[in-house]
Ligand SMILES: [Zn+2]
């Protein structure tokens with residue numbers, strides 16, 4: 708009797724001696740604990756993660772700067788209004 712290949716005994720694509728810990732959702736490669744990286748709740752190998760990171764992150768950074776500028780304008784607007792309100796309040800107390 709020869710042992711047949713068991714589908715459960717998966718090995719890491721990089722480290723043949725290590726058992727598979729996760730599977731890359733992009734290229735379906737078996738990965739060990741060291742090779743697998745979780746990003747946005749999904750497991751990726753190092754190569755697919757690099758591609759993934761290079762993609763939409765740049766765009767969101769530009770959006771982040773716009774949000775920061777918009778937020779500072781809003782804060783500036785409200786602070787000037789707050790100063791007017793404070794002035795009215797102080798004038799009323801006197
Ligand atoms: Zn991959």
Ligand SMILES: [Zn+2]
Nearest residue numbers: 719722739742
């Ligand atoms: Zn590995």
